[in-house]
Amino acid sequence: MAAGAEADPMPRAGRDAYRAARRKEAMRSLAFALPLLVFLVAVFLYPIGALLLRSVQSEDVAAALPRVSAGLAAWSGAALPPSPVFEALAADIAAAQERGTLVSAARRLNTYEPGFRSLILKTARRLPDPAAGPVAPAFVAIDPRWGETETWHFIQRASARITPDYLLAAIDLRAGPRGLSELPPDQRIYQAAFARTFLISGTVTLLCLILGYPVAYLLATLPPRQSNRLMIFVIVPFWTSLLVRTTAWYVLLQPNGVVNALLAQAGLTREPLALMFNRTGVLVGMTHVLLPFMILANYAVMRGISPSYQRAAVSLGAHPAIAFLRVYVPQTLPGIGTGTFLVFVLAIGYYITPALLGGGGDEMISQLIAFQMDRQLNWGLAGALSVYLVLLTLAVYFVFNHFVGVDRLRLG
C-alpha cells in the first residue's frame, strides 16, 4: 500500500474525505461505549482513585489546627516550639471544638502514638486561658507530654497536607525525628499480614489446581451429554450466593458439625477438631469458592486439545501416563497459568470467606483494610494498604503476562 501511495499520491481532497470518514466512524464507536465509560469512571475509577489518594492525603490536622500548622512549619524540632505556637494551639483547639473538627484531628494524631487522642481531648477540657499568664507551662501542667519535642514533632508531621506516613505505616515503618524506623516487634502487623495473605492465597491456588485439574480433564474428555450434566455441578455453586456457600461450611465444620460427627463415628478422633475460625476454615472455604475459576480456565483450554495427540503419542510407543505427562499436560499450561492467575489474584483480595471462617490474629489483608475503614475510620491507612494490594496484584499480573501472556486469558 505504501508503495502504491508513493507511485500515485492520492489527491488531497480524497485524503481529507477519508480522514473525515474515519473520524466519524471513531465518534460513532465512542458513542456506543460512552454509557459504559461514564459508568466505569463514576462507580469504579473515581472511588478507587479517591481511596488510593487518601493514602497520601492528610487534611484533618491542618484544617482543625491551622495556626499551629502554620507556626510549626518553620520549627526546627531541636527544642520546644516558641510560646506563640502554644498560644496558637489553645486558640485552635477552642475554635476546632466549636466547629466540631477536633475529634477527627485527634483521631488522626492517635495513629502516630496511641494515647494522643485522649491527650487532645483532655487538653481541650482544661484549656488554659492565654490571659491568665504564660500558656506553655499551663499545657505542661495539664500533661507532661506537651513538654516533649516528640509530641510536637507528630503534630508537625500530621499538619502536612501530603504525607508518606500512611504508606509507611502500612508496612510497619514509622518516620520519627531521627528518620525511618521499624515499629517495635509487638506493634508490627502489616508485613506479617501481607506474608500471610500471600501464603493463604498460594495454598488456596495450589489446592484449587490439585482438585480442579482432574475435574477439568474429565469435563473436557467425557462425551458431551455427560460432560454437560457434570458441568452443572461446577456452575450451580457459581450461581449461588457467596454468603450462602460460606455459611454452609458452618454446618459442616463446626465442632458438633457433620465432618466432626463422621470423624468421631469412624473412631478417628476423640475430641472434635477445630475446623473453623482458624486457617483450616479459611483454606476450605476459599478453595471451595474459587475452585470453579480454576476448573473453567483449564476446561476452556483442554476442550481445544484434540484427543488425537495422546493417541498419536501412545501409537508412537509412549505409555498412556507418559503420553499424558509429556504431550497433554504441556499443552494445558496456558489453562494452568490462567487458572492460577485468576484464583491467586482473587484470593489475595478476598474478604467475606476469611472474615466468616477465619480466626482472630490470622486475618488477610482485606480484612485489615475493612477494619481500618469501618472500625478505626482511618481511611488513610486503609487507602495505603489498598495501594500495596493493588501493586501486588499488578506485580502478579506482570509475572503472569510474562510467562503465559494475557492474550491467552479466557474462560469458558
Add this chain to the structure above:
Amino acid sequence: MAASGASEPFVTFSRIRKTYDGESYVIRDLNLEIAEGEFLSLLGPSGSGKTTTLMLLAGFESPSGGTITLNGRTLNELPPHKRDIGMVFQNYALFPHMTVAENIAFPLSVRGVAKAEQRERVARALDMIELGRLGGRKPSQLSGGQQQRVALARALVFEPRLVLMDEPLGALDKALRETMQYEIKRLHRRLGVTIVYVTHDQGEALTMSDRVAVFEGGAIQQIASPTSLYEDPENAFVADFIGENNGLAGQVVGFDDGYAVLTLPGGRTFKGRAGGTLKPGDAAVLALRPERVTVDPGDGEAQNRLSGTVEEIIYCGDHRRIHLATGQAGHFVIKVPNTQRTILPANGEPVDVSWRYDDCKIVDARSA
C-alpha cells in the same frame, strides 16, 4: 526380513466383529490377510467400517469377537503402545509444543534410545523427508505438506514394520496430494514397510496400492488389485463405487457360451462376462464403464446394442460425455475420447451405441 516365513501372512484378521452398542455391528465377520511389505488400502464411504478396522489394528479399539495377529502374535490383549505400529493421523497430530526434531525424536525417547543416537536418527529422518533445515521449527510454522512429511517421518523413525495411515492426505489440496502420494509410494518402496492406508478417495487407493479392500456396511465387499477392482467388480456396490459405471439392473436368465444372459424388466436382453456365484434367476446388474461404449450401431459378433436420444453433450477437454435417454435401460453415460474423429450426434438426436460382451460384466446385485 520376514521372520515368520513366506507362507504365514504378516497380519491376519479372523472372524473380527465389533459393536459399540451391543445392537448393531460396525464390523461383522471380517477376515483379512495382509502380506509383509504390502501396500493395502481400505476404501469405502464414511461409516463403512474402514477406520474402525484400522483402529482395531492400532489397538485404540478392541474387537468384540475374533482375533487379530501381527507377525504370528495375537494382538487382542496387547496395549497400543506395545504394538510397535507406526501411525499417521488425518490431522497429523504433531505435538504443537515440541519442535519438529523433538516430535520426530519422541518415539525414540520413549523407547530409551540414547541421546546421540536419537540426534543421528532424527537427522536421517529429516533428510529422508527433505526437511533437513527445519528441525528447530514448531509444527505451526510449517505448511500442510511439510507437517504431513514430519508426521510420516515420526511414524517411520522407530522403524516399525507396519505403518497405519488414516486419511493422511485428506486435508491437502489436490496438487499437493498428488506429490505426497508419490512421496509415500517412494518411501514404501525404499523402506519395504507394510502400509495399511485408509482413504475414501478411490483415485488415491487405485494409484498407490498393491491391493484395495472395498468396505461397505461393516464388511469387505471385495479385496483385489486396483486393476481387478475396476475391470472385474464382484458386485454392484463395487462396480458403482469404483470409477464411473452404467448399471443396468435385471435378472439372470441363463448362460450362453460362457456369457451370462441378463433380461431387463422391460424384456431387453444383454450378455456379458459372468460374475462368480451367479445362478439363473438371481437379481443382477450389468456393469459397464462409459469409455467402453462406442457411438456406432456395431458391425457384428458378440456385441450388445442400445438406441437412445442424446440429452446432453459435455465437453471435458480430453473427452466428451454424452448423456443418453434410453427408455428401458434408463439414464446412460458414454465417454468419447477426443482422438476419435467421429461425427457426434447433436442434442435431441437419436443415436445407436454398442459394446462388446467382453467389455461388460454381469454381477450380483446384492452386497456381501
